[in-house]
Amino acid sequence: xxxxxxxxxxxxxxxxxxxxxxxxxxxxxxxxxxxxxxxxxxxxxxxxxxxxxxxxxxxxxxxxxxxxxxxxxxxxxxxxxxxxxxxxxxxxxxxxxxxxxxxxxxxxxxxxxxxxxxxxxxxxxxxxxxxxxxxxxxxxxxxxxxxxxxxxxxxxxxxxxxxxxxxxxxxxxxxxxxxxxxxxxxxxxxxxxxxxxxxxxxxxxxxxxxxxxxxxxxxxxxxxxxxxxxxxxxxxxxxxxxxxxxxxxxxxxxxxxxxxxxxxxxxxxxxxxxxxxxxxxxxxxxxxxxxxxxxxxxxxxxxxxxxxxxxxxxxxxxxxxxxxxxxxx
Amino acid sequence: xxxxxxxxxxxxxxxxxxxxxxxxxxxxxxxxxxxxxxxxxxxxxxxxxxxxxxxxxxxxxxxxxxxxxxxxxxxxxxxxxxxxxxxxxxxxxxxxxxxxxxxxxxxxxxxxxxxxxxxxxxxxxxxxxxxxxxxxxxxxxxxxxxxxxxxxxxxxxxxxxxx
Numbered sequence: 191x192x193x194x195x196x197x198x199x200x201x202x203x204x205x206x207x208x209x210x211x212x213x214x215x216x217x218x219x220x221x222x223x224x225x226x227x228x229x230x231x232x233x234x235x236x237x238x239x240x241x242x243x244x245x246x247x248x249x250x251x252x253x254x255x256x257x258x259x260x261x262x263x264x265x266x267x268x269x270x271x272x273x274x275x276x277x278x279x280x281x282x283x284x285x286x287x288x289x290x291x292x293x294x295x296x297x298x299x300x301x302x303x304x305x306x307x308x309x310x311x312x313x314x315x316x317x318x319x320x321x322x323x324x325x326x327x328x329x330x331x332x333x334x335x336x337x338x339x340x341x342x343x344x345x346x347x348x349x350x351x352x353x354x355x356x357x358x359x360x361x362x363x364x365x366x367x368x369x370x371x372x373x374x375x376x377x378x379x380x381x382x383x384x385x386x387x388x389x390x391x392x393x394x395x396x397x398x399x400x401x402x403x404x405x406x407x408x409x410x411x412x413x414x415x416x417x418x419x420x421x422x423x424x425x426x427x428x429x430x431x432x433x434x435x436x437x438x439x440x441x442x443x444x445x446x447x448x449x450x451x452x453x454x455x456x457x458x459x460x461x462x463x464x465x466x467x468x469x470x471x472x473x474x475x476x477x478x479x480x481x482x483x484x485x486x487x488x489x490x491x492x493x494x495x496x497x498x499x500x501x502x503x504x505x506x507x508x509x510x511x512x513x514x515x516x517x518x519x
Numbered sequence: 520x521x522x523x524x525x526x527x528x529x530x531x532x533x534x535x536x537x538x539x540x541x542x543x544x545x546x547x548x549x550x551x552x553x554x555x556x557x558x559x560x561x562x563x564x565x566x567x568x569x570x571x572x573x574x575x576x577x578x579x580x581x582x583x584x585x586x587x588x589x590x591x592x593x594x595x596x597x598x599x600x601x602x603x604x605x606x607x608x609x610x611x612x613x614x615x616x617x618x619x620x621x622x623x624x625x626x627x628x629x630x631x632x633x634x635x636x637x638x639x640x641x642x643x644x645x646x647x648x649x650x651x652x653x654x655x656x657x658x659x660x661x662x663x664x665x666x667x668x669x670x671x672x673x674x675x676x677x678x679x680x681x682x
Contacts, residue, residue: 350591351591351593351642351644352642354644371520371522372522372524373522373524374522375521375522375523375524376524376526378640379638380641381635381636381637381638381641381643382635382636383633383635384633384634384635384636385632385633386630386631386632386633388630389605389607389630389632389633392632392646392649393605393632393633393634393635393644393646394643394644394646395635395637395641395642395643395644396641396642397640397641397642398595398640398641398642399639399640399641400640414642415591415593415642415644415664416591417572417590417591417592417593417664417665417666418571418572418590418618418666419572420569420572420664420666422593422664440569441569442567442569442574444551444567444574444662445535446526446597446640447524447525447526448524448525449525449535454539454541462540463539463540463541464537464538464539464540464541465536465538465539466535466536466537466538466539466546466548467535467536467537468535469525469527469532469533469534469535470525470526470527470532470533471527471532471534471550471551471552471553471597472534472535472548472549472550472551473547473548473549473550473551473566473567473574474537474546474547474548474549475545475546475547475548475567476546477545477546488522488523488524489522493595495567495569495572495574495664496569497569497570497572499570511570513545514542514544514545514546515547515568515569515570516544516545516547516568516675516679518544518675518676518679519675519676
C-alpha cells in the first residue's frame with residue numbers, strides 16, 4: 191500500500207485573507223472568505239467553509255469514526271483503524287468515469303495532526319463548529335484571531351456507564367453544562383436509588399435525557415453504556431449533520447425526542463435511495479451499504495447503538511456478513 | 520423563542536415515515552411505543568439486532584419474573600415509572616450462558632441489594648452478578664440494551680414497516 195508518511199506542510203499565507211495554505215501528500219488545502227479549496231494532481235474542489243470546518247473538527251474528535259466520512263459528495267476520509275484514506279471523487283461516478291478521482295492513505299496520526307493544523311489556522315475566535323449555527327458566530331471572512339481553547343470537546347467516552355465512580359461524568363450545572371434552550375420546556379428529575387447496607391455504589395442510574403439536554407455540542411455521539419462490544423451513544427442534534435456518514439458496519443438509531451429527517455443514498459455511488467423521517471420512539475437500522483445525512487429542524491435527542499467488535503469492518507467488506515442486520519426468516 | 524419538545528408515549532406517539540427505493544426490511548423500522556402497545560407484559564421484543572447484541576422493548580405492567588444475565592445490561596425508561604428490584608447472586612448462581620437475560624424460576628435467595636425507581640429518560644444499570652425484577656402499577660415502557668438471549672422475542676415481520 192502506498193502510504194506517504196509525510197507531515198502536513200504550510201505552503202504560504204494569503205495576503206488577502208491571512209489564512210495559511212497547506213499540503214499533505216498530493217493534496218493541497220486553501221481557504222478564502224467563503225470556501226475551502228482542495229486540489230490534487232488531476233482535479234480540484236471547493237466546499238463551503240462552515241460545512242468544511244464542521245466536518246473536519248468532528249472527524250478529528252470522532253477519531254475518523256466508523257467507515258466513510260464524506261465532507262460532501264466528493265471529499266472525505268475512510269477509517270482503516272490505524273490508517274486513514276483521504277479521498278476526492280473516489281465514490282462519485284462522474285469523477286471515476288473521468289479518471290480525476292484521487293485517494294491517498296496516511297497513518298491516522300498524520301491525518302489527525304493535519305486536520306488539527308488546518309482547523310486551528312482557519313477557525314477564528316467567536317466561531318465554534320461544534321455548536322449549533324444559532325449558538326455561534328460566523329466562520330466567513332478573513333482571519334482575525336485564532337481560537338486558543340480546545341478545538342474538540344465532549345468526546346470523553348464512558349467505559350462501563352456514565353456517572354459510575356471513576357467513569358466519565360454526567361453533565362450538570364457543576365460541570366458547566368446548563369440545560370440547552372431547546373429543552374428548557376422539559377422537567378428533569380433524578381432516579382431514586384435505595385441501596386441496602388453493604389451494596390452502596392453497586393446500583394446506579396442517571397437521568398440520560400438530562401445529560402443529553404446539557405450537551406454543548408451537536409452531532410457528536412459519545413459512549414454512555416457498554417454491553418460487551420455493544421456501545422450505546424447519545425447525542426443532541428440540531429440543524430444538519432455536517433457530514434454524510436457511510437458506515438462500514440450496521441448501526442441503529444433510536445429517536446428519543448422530536449424528529450430527524452435522514453437522506454439515504456448508495457454508499458459507493460451516492461445515488462439517492464430516498465428518505466426516512468424518524469420521530470420520538472422510532473427505531474431504524476442504517477445498513478452497511480448506504481450513506482446517510484440527518485437534518486434536525488429542532489434540537490433533538492438521538493441514541494445510537496454501535497457494534498465495536500474489532501475487525502468487523504473486514505467481515506462486512508469481504509461479504510462474510512450481510513450489509514443489513516435483521517434476518518426476517 | 521419557546522421550544523416544544525415532543526416525546527412519545529404509550530398513549531400518544533406519532534410514527535415517522537420511511538420512503539426508500541430499497542428493500543425496507545434492511546432498515547427494520549419500528550416504534551418503541553407501538554411495539555410495547557402490542558406486547559404482553561414483560562415480553563422482551565427485539566427492536567435492534569447487531570449480530571449477537573440486541574435491544575429489547577419491554578412493556579412493564581405489574582411485576583416481572585426475576586431475570587439475570589452473564590453481563591451488564593442497561594434499561595432506559597421511555598414511559599411511566601418502573602421500579603427495579605435487585606438481589607445479589609452468589610458466584611455459582613450467575614448465569615453461564617453466552618448472553619442475554621434468562622428468566623429465573625423464583626426470586627433468588629441471596630441478599631437484597633436495593634431498588635431503583637426510574638421514570639422517562641432515566642437509564643438504569645442492570646449489573647452482572649445481580650438478579651432483577653421490574654415492576655410498575657401502570658403500563659410503562661423500557662428499552663433494554665443486552666445480548667440476544669433465551670428471553671429475546673423476535674417478530675420482526677409484525678413490528679417493522681414492510682412496504
